[in-house]
Amino acid sequence: MARQLPNPLLPELEAQDAHLTDLPWPSGKGSVTAALHFGDPAAEQQALLTGAAIADLTGRSLLRVTGRDRLTWLHGLCTQEIKSLEPGQGAYACHVDIKGKIQTDLRVTLLPDSGDLLLDMEPGEARRMRRAFKRYIIMEQVKVADVTDAQATIGLFGPDASAALQQATGADLSALPTHHVREVQLAGVEILAIASELIGQRGYRLVCPREQTREVWSALREQGLAAAGHEALEATRIRLGRPRFGADLTDSVLFNEALLADAVSFTKGCYLGQEIVERVDARGRVGRKLLGLRLMCDREALPPVGSAIANASRALGHLTSVAWQEDLGYGAALGLIHRADNEPGASLLIRPDDGPEVEAIVALRDGIA
Missing domain, CATH: 3.30.1360.120 (Probable tRNA modification gtpase trme; domain 1)
Incomplete structure (x- = not known):
């Protein structure tokens, strides 16, 4: 229910x-x-x-992680440096699976008073991730509580x-x-x-x-x-190009496709999914990227999430987030786009299932507006 x-x-x-x-x-x-x-x-x-x-x-959602091994335990389950955090510090991270696909994102805080870890996530994620995380508690002295x-x-x-x-x-x-x-x-x-x-x-x-x-x-x-x-x-x-888990970030998206430079350490050592993340990064390219788009249309023609992104000959991806920008007079979107046409400035087409085609200009996520 x-x-x-x-x-x-x-x-x-x-x-x-x-x-x-x-x-x-x-x-x-x-x-x-x-x-x-x-x-x-x-x-x-x-x-x-x-x-x-x-x-x-x-x-x-909020999870609280306690126990002697809490820092090294979480360090091994996410993409970011955790074990070196000092009380009062924090970090942004993702939990990925062995294939390098995003399972959730985490905003981690090491609390200044207790030294406990507070994990902030999208609504409903605490219940799901508490169950997932508990599978990785073997001999470690760690407890994970949902404090939402x-x-x-x-x-x-x-x-x-x-x-x-x-x-x-x-x-x-x-x-x-x-x-x-x-x-x-x-x-x-x-x-x-x-x-x-x-x-x-x-x-x-x-x-x-x-x-x-x-x-x-x-x-x-x-x-x-x-x-x-x-x-x-x-x-x-x-x-402003900030992806959200459940919209732009899902379990079908490789961590490297999401371009989350602020959510990863490439010097931290071993963690779940590290082999794939490191291998793809070393290769220097991914099949698709999560990028920004300017949608050159009026508000009534704004295409919905899920609309196909294409060039003149083939489909290249789909929109993951869309919003009208009243002061700019055009729409802004995020979308996963195949590497063949994902350079900033490229002109593409958005093809909704029901509605007219819309011209879109590829932009870096911090340069959509």
């Missing part, structure tokens, strides 16, 4: 006339209720791009996010490296402020006790911060 994760912010969202929707988990085995938008998704996106806005991320029901996350993103957080907490975290964490107080609540690139730009994931999420949200709203819904978050991350 599909699971519905209760949203602790639901009363606040309803009071703010949010347009609510149920967002499915990547696994398809559950969903979370979230704000699609608060009335003007284009304005919400502009707040993310030019100012600061808060976002409901309470559906995101105990803690929740609020996002604070935009170029003014650090200033907004300082106003709310008194703490200047503008120099905090990405993925690192500081413990701060906000509205009398102890929170973890984790510097984050979740939507492709500087921001913070604010992790707090789940029962105190409303207090934190209300305090930030009372400060005058805009709220951004799912539509604005998606449009921003696609424009």
Whole structure:
């Protein structure tokens, strides 16, 4: 039976006339209720791009890993350097299988007080990955707990996010490296402020006790911060080229195809799937790449996810994420594209199952806009 994760912010969202929707988990085995938008998704996106806005991320999954061997154990199960982390530091990583295909992505934090590992993942992933990870606990002293029901996350993103957080907490975290964490107080609540690139730009994931999420949200709203819904978050991350597990990253995608330079260490030593990842990297090319696309059409003709990407003679791939960019007057997309035509500037065609062909220009993921 599909699971519905209760949203602790639901009363606040309803009071703010949010347009609510149920967002499915990547696994398809559950969903979370979230704000699609608060009335003007284009304005919400502009707040993310030019100012600061808060976002409901309470559906995101959280695992807590404890035990003497927690660092070396996780180090052997993901693509990133983990065992050398110091308390308060973090990293972005992927868990891949023996074929080098992405099983999930992880935002890893080594907590400053306990030294436990906190793993942030897409909604619903904690239940699935806890079961998967437990298969790799043999003799190690490690415990993996799903703490999603105990803690929740609020996002604070935009170029003014650090200033907004300082106003709310008194703490200047503008120099905090990405993925690192500081413990701060906000509205009398102890929170973890984790510097984050979740939507492709500087921001913070604010992790707090789940029962105190409303207090934190209300305090930030009372400060005058805009709220951004799912539509604005998606449009921003696609424009800025940040892939999302369950959309652009799936278990059919090789790690090397995803071009996640910030999620891998090629000097860390052995880990599950390393042989394939290293071999493909040494070869210097992959059959396809996850790249950005400018969709040269009006909003009504915006092609859906899954539409074929082609040149004049053959299919080359498919769209994995699509969003209209109101201020630019064209669409932005991510897609997996065959190496024959994936150089920036290449002109391609998008062929939806139902609708007109659309011209697309290949772009590096950080240069879509």
